[in-house]
Amino acid sequence: MRNMRPIDLRSDTVTKPAAAMREAMANAEVGDDVFAGDPTINRLQEKVAQLLGKEAAIYVPSGSMANQTAIRAQTQPGDEIITHEDNHIYHYEAGAPAALSGCSLKLLPGKHGFFDAEAVRSALRPADSHFPQSSLIVIENTHNRGGGTCWSIDAIADIRRVADEHGLKMHLDGARLLNACIAKGHKPADYAKYFDTVSICFSKGLGAPVGSAVASTKEKIKRVHRFRKMFGGGMRQGGIIAAGALYALENHVDRLATDHANAKKLATALAEIPGLSIDLGSVETNILYCDIDPRLGTGPDFASKLNEAGVWMIATAPQRIRAVTHLDVSTEDIDRAIEIVRKSVA
Ligand SMILES: *Cc1c(COP(=O)(O)O)cnc(C)c1O
Numbered sequence: 001m002r003n004m005r006p007i008d009l010r011s012d013t014v015t016k017p018a019a020a021m022r023e024a025m026a027n028a029e030v031g032d033d034v035f036a037g038d039p040t041i042n043r044l045q046e047k048v049a050q051l052l053g054k055e056a057a058i059y060v061p062s063g064s065m066a067n068q069t070a071i072r073a074q075t076q077p078g079d080e081i082i083t084h085e086d087n088h089i090y091h092y093e094a095g096a097p098a099a100l101s102g103c104s105l106k107l108l109p110g111k112h113g114f115f116d117a118e119a120v121r122s123a124l125r126p127a128d129s130h131f132p133q134s135s136l137i138v139i140e141n142t143h144n145r146g147g148g149t150c151w152s153i154d155a156i157a158d159i160r161r162v163a164d165e166h167g168l169k170m171h172l173d174g175a176r177l178l179n180a181c182i183a184k185g186h187k188p189a190d191y192a193k194y195f196d197t198v199s200i201c202f203s204k205g206l207g208a209p210v211g212s213a214v215a216s217t218k219e220k221i222k223r224v225h226r227f228r229k230m231f232g233g234g235m236r237q238g239g240i241i242a243a244g245a246l247y248a249l250e251n252h253v254d255r256l257a258t259d260h261a262n263a264k265k266l267a268t269a270l271a272e273i274p275g276l277s278i279d280l281g282s283v284e285t286n287i288l289y290c291d292i293d294p295r296l297g298t299g300p301d302f303a304s305k306l307n308e309a310g311v312w313m314i315a316t317a318p319q320r321i322r323a324v325t326h327l328d329v330s331t332e333d334i335d336r337a338i339e340i341v342r343k344s345v346a
Pocket residue numbers: 062063064065067088089140142144173175176201204
């Protein structure tokens with residue numbers, strides 16, 4: 001085992017661009033994107049707008065910047081954002097809604113990262129000067145901490161009706177939207193049409209090295225563009241990295257089905273190992289969470305034991321570990337990972 005390549009299941013962000021993607025990047029036509037003069041970025045933005053059925057899109061350096069520029073563009077300081085208590089914007093973006101937009105968050109509970117229109121209705125603040133103003137709803141799809149779960153379009157449509165009745169905007173954190181589309185057989189625009197702004201990420205399952213995008217109306221993208229500059233995300237000859245994102249959109253979308261099958265295979269096998277439990281129904285895409293019986297140690301202990309044996313996962317709670325499948329993990333790697341976990345438990 002010692003000299004075998006570790007199987008890295010920590011995240012789908014760990015993929016490295018292979019030769020063909022690097023070649024596309026090396027050959028990218030570039031210009032100064034702050035002057036809107038980078039032809040490769042422009043091509044990527046048009047492609048994303050088209051994919052999501054929106055008027056315009058903008059390339060940004062990270063998924064956090066995509067979410068935060070969209071939030072800033074649609075809120076005022078003192079506003080409240082309605083979202084799920086397990087959402088990325090709350091846990092993993094360094095408190096940015098408060099720091100960059102002056103907004104508080106109204107956190108809704110719910111299984112697998114979901115909430116419904118009724119919960120939104122009860123969370124709305126009355127129009128009274130005592131209260132923060134509810135102005136934006138943020139949904140995450142797929143839902144990372146929920147287990148890579150996919151939202152139903154009907155649930156989103158119901159929430160949209162409440163938003164429209166009360167003049168709220170909606171943002172979709174679609175870092176893994178294309179995983180949801182492949183799993184559910186929906187087109188990206190089928191989801192996107194319910195949202196004012198939509199973000200997608202190229203450096204997760206799609207396997208590009210850098211970048212995300214926000215799509216919306218032309219008018220709103222102009223505002224996002226302003227905040228991208230303010231937050232320090234204006235890029236110059238960014239076409240070099242945008243070419244990786246374009247390559248990923250053209251070549252790495254349909255293959256997400258392989259990642260989903262690998263995650264299902266891994267989850268099914270691990271669930272049969274005594275001491276490990278997995279909610280198999282929630283394994284819809286490329287993420288799985290596994291609860292560890294305390295007799296096997298804590299989540300961090302167990303993760304570090306696996307790590308030494310050549311399977312890299314991360315502990316996300318005291319008795320919980322997470323595995324994520326991706327472009328650089330083959331079905332053979334998954335078979336090997338299952339064997340290693342079995343041996344580690346025994
Ligand atoms: C990764 C991720 C993001 C963006 O994270 P960055 O590290 O800033 O690229 C946003 N939302 C979700 C759901 C994510 O998983």
